[in-house]
Amino acid sequence: MSRTTPGTLLLSRLGIGFELHPYAYDPAASRIGLQAAAALGIDAAQTFKTLMVEVDGRPACIVVPADMEASMKKVAACFAGKAAAMLAVPDAERITGYRVGGIGPFGQKRTSPTAFDESIALFERIYVNAGQRGLLLSLAPDDAVAAAGAVIADLTA
Template identity: 45%
Template sequence: MAKKKRTGAQAGPGTPATVALTAAGIPYTAHAYVHDPQVSNYGLEAAAALDVDPDRVFKTLLAVANGRLLVGIVPVSRMLDLGSLAAAAGAKRASMADPALAERKTGYVVGGISPLGQRTASPTFLDDSAAAWATIFVSGGRRGVDLELAPDDLLRVTGGRLAPLAR
């Protein structure tokens, strides 16, 4: 059984991300914080609210390469290098996915897109800097909720792999 710790009322009922982790038997901790609707940098907001190093909090970004959706997960303190993501996926180039497409394919809203429990599974790549941490934080499937888990567990449940993605 997965270890769950809900911190704050906003952790609320499960999301597809927590359901996926529980079904896979992956231990995680849910951390909730009050999201400020005026803030547009969701990842840095999460790092500050949870008092966590921004290099340890990861954002989930979607891109398109060779007509298929890709998931790139990078620290909120850095940017996704689209060329590196394309190379990791064996493509020549990649471009950011349209936000409406990302929301439709994942089932999540921008700012709350989790790499876990997405409606449509896509090839997933985690920046190799995650290997430096025992646990990292990713979106829990809605703004104001992050999930803490081991990078290897994230890769196992998403079928992802490490790659140098951030710049």
């Protein structure tokens, strides 16, 4: 498995420190973020999943704890929209350049507005997908927000 992705290249170019955490990806897992946390022995609340959504028909990226569900009402409000829904898998993969199960918030092919759930403030380091199935990276929350050009908001149900 390559440990270089567009996301890791972006973080390196920005001079942001991160650590890589490979794990055995289970394509049959119903909740990939929880499976990754369990495989690495880390807290699921500290492991964040990257979801591609559409708000009033426009793509956006949200990053929420793996053990929580996103509130589409809060997501829509975060991006000043009326309605939000999950983006279809082919659209998410086309926009990000990543495969579902390996979508990370950094280095996406097309930049979309991005928001991290406010719970990132609870941790010194968070774990997010590095842009490849079976590979997470950890970094400081402030660095994650800066690298993604993101906002912080309450996004969970």
